Amino acid sequence: MTWEPVIGLEIHVQLKTRTKMFCRCANVWGEDPNTRTCPVCLAHPGVLPVPNRRAIEWTVKLGLALGCEVAPRAVFARKNYFYPDLPKGYQISQYEQPLCGPGRFVVPGPAGDHEIGIVRAHLEEDAAKTIHVGGAAGRIHGAETSLVDFNRGGTPLVEIVSEPDLRSAEQAKRFLQLLRQTVVELGISDAEMEKGSLRCDANVSVRRAGEAGYRTKTELKNMNSFTFVARGIEAEVERQIATYEAGGEVVQETLHFDPQTGSITPLRSKEEADDYRYFPEPDLVPVAPPAELVASLAAAIPELPGARIRRLEQEIGFDLAEGLVTSGRDRLYERVEGDRRAVANVIMNQLAGAGVDTERVDPAELGRLIEARERMPRTVFDEAIGRAAEPGFSAAPYLEQQAVSDAGELEPAISAVLAAHPDQVAAYRGGKDGLLGFFVGQVMKATGGKANARVVSELVRERLGA
Amino acid sequence: MTLDTLRLTAEETAGLIERREVSPRELTGAYMRAIDERDGELHAYLHVAGEIGPGVPIAIKDCITTSGVPTTAGSRILQGYVPVFDSTVFARCRAMGLPLIGKSNMDEFAMGSSTENSAYGPSRNPWDPERVPGGSSGGSAAAVAGGLAPWALGSDTGGSIKQPAALCGLVGLRPTYGTVSRYGVIAFASSLDQVGPITRTVRDNAWLYSIIAGRDPLDSTTVDLPEQVRVPTAESLNGLRVGVPRELNEAEGIEPGVTASVQRAIALAEELGAEVGEVSLPRSVEYGLACYYLIAPAEASSNLARYDGVRYGYRAEAPADLLDLYERTRWEGFGAESRRRILLGTYALSAGYYDAFYGQAQKVRTLIGQEFAAAFERYDLLVSPTSPTVAFRIGEKAENPLAMYLSDVLTIPPNMAGLPGLNIPCGLSEGLPVGLQLIGPQFSENLLFAAGHALERAIGFDPVPERLR
Amino acid sequence: MAITREQVLHVARLARLRIPEGEVEAVQAQLGAILDAVSKVSELDLAGAEPTSHPLDLVNTWDEDISRPSLPREEALANAPDPAENAFRVPSAG
Structure with missing residues (x-):
């Protein structure tokens, strides 16, 4: 009997407002420790929070992009617990009345759309950064002392909670990537997992196929890349299945996935019991987003990545469309003329593979290169691609170098390759058409990449043809 | 010239400065001499600043931050803490040139009604040093009544301005919630705390209120005043409808001498032209105290979480680990009443009890607001005693928290509804001052000042303690 | 309304107050x-x-969303009980 994973994500997005959530200290990354603090974000006695209007507007904007209802009245609440990175002894968050209520976020997949339910999206403040020193270096546990840097403390954070609507690690990763791209395009966050401006926790459980209701879930904390999210979820799903199949029970706990070893270990909890004693923040008044504001924010939302994937899929198929859109490279794609598939392929496979910044590529020059691609020696084309983002790049000098298309010049190389691979020749003649690419590749290799691949392909087919 | 600091009002002092009959240096010097003479006994101040400046000197309650001047809120946990920023109210005083005489004593974190909860020892009542000055703004009241300051700022959560003003024979305003900035005011209970003036006269009170009131961009819960503050001149109460809430005037524990003084004041109000009638606030008085002692400790338990020995203030010696640091710092740093309220508030907010306690108390609060609103449909102002008793003896209630809590039974109900209240002295009982509480609708400070001024004139109370005359 | 000893200790832990053994009953x-x-x-x-x-x-x-100057670091750390390496030092969680 098969098992079905049930996954929900909890995503934190750090907003790139100019100032922090409740004080006007600059919201910047990478400054010297404790140089971006004030009495408010150090929680000195008597200070009060004042909300950042832009952060509120951006949260509404994000909520609209996620198909959420914008609450007529949102209330900030205090979440009480002690930790050195939490200077007030409580985090200002939202609890019973979040800014953005239920929504549905459409994630295009290869076999149709997945609608992922959004439980809520709310605004809160980030904790400070604690560096553990003394004791064994670099390990979370066992350090003797910690140093607290409050620069990050109090920066605005949106927490997005999905319904447990995801059914595989792959789907979770796809959802997260699309969400990230949406956030980036709204211009509200860098959303870089490596820098921590996008963070993801996953709630994972499994159940028998067809089983109603949910089993006990565990929470996987702080996976800091898309790959780790997928691998962490996969590992936890396997662990839970193995537990049940061995006759055991999954217990509710918070877990840490170690991408180096692939192991999953329980995390020590901050508070022995999660009793956060939420209550409405008496230092703040409710937020009631005016209807005109919500309307103007809605009107300013551009065509979102999900819709663009569906549109481009018509031209180039799902995989290329998704790859282009979630990497933000479809902006270049849309501006380059020429055969759609060829353009998409070159951008996704060659430009991206060579690490070229697609934002700096001149679409007209790239279009010329792609148009002439098959007539150019492969090495020349590759070199041109590698330089396409350089200032003042021109395709012209590369276009002059024509690939070898003359049958008389190519014949000796083709003969040599066929003679060297009698088994493959036999297999091809036996019906393995796929080997054509192999022969073309060998000829390209033998000619140092100077041959016109399409001509080689035709010649090989003629030679081996019935 | 010799300055009678026991008698001079702020208004008179300003006149002396303006006419150059006294220099700022002489003025501060006079208060410093009075402090030398009497503060050893009264202990009104925790820190004497002795600033010299162009305006009328002022005493500031120690929960109000003053940049560069120690601010402890009467707590050991803030011993040695020197703020790097000014509270908005103090910044506004500074902008008017008011020099700081000193930081006045208080119950720790404003939790108390006698100043006996100060970690630095109690203040004493200038009318009788064996007795408390009230609290929590007892140091501010003792300073003004004892001639150690012409006026002062206090803060009021459950009655902490009105009650000490009553016990020391002074005028004290607890303003409408939201009219005075709380930025830099060390929080006790955020939805109730308000700063207000403690003065010798109603006119001084209105003047100081006009300096500190108004919207502050640093406090999201403040509003602009709907009208300018008027320093009162009226001496008649013609046409004023004055309601006498039965429960606030007949509550158990009100001393007969207090009732007698208040009744005389009410009779005087009628003579001045007021129409006096009875009104009822049954639930506000019956449930107000319980409601307050859930909401205030709940908010306090959260507000006081920041005192953790990490960024400032007291830290326990040689902590073994983080938990040890927190638990010992906080137990050793807080006094008994603060600990009690933190525990009570934590319990009231904790899982499983929220709805029964904090949630229910917030609904009771709605009910109290509705009862007062109904009363104000028939009356412009309400009157009652401010404190059920005159100043009690030091130590008399110190061992019984619940008895101490009853000191605020008459001031708490209007506070729960965010209403302004003015205490004016209305006579003596057993040689000690009795306070009259005037309660108005939200933003009715001008009306309170006008009525308070007219009554003050008619009553003719002498604010100088008899033993110091 | 009674509160049990366990409840008192639980609440005290939540509030990070260590009641000395002899005082719990009071x-x-x-x-x-x-x-x-x-x-x-x-x-x-x-x-x-x-x-x-x-x-x-x-x-x-x-x-x-317009920034204002932050505190100079010396002022931010001025009241710290245990400043170290331009930061606030605390013992690590046990």
């Missing part, structure tokens, strides 16, 4: 007496009533 008795008094609020049936978390009915007070 704290328990005091809290019990106060809880008795404040439990009075539960006498009222207020099923339909809205809670008041604020005396004034305000909404939407906020500030523009």
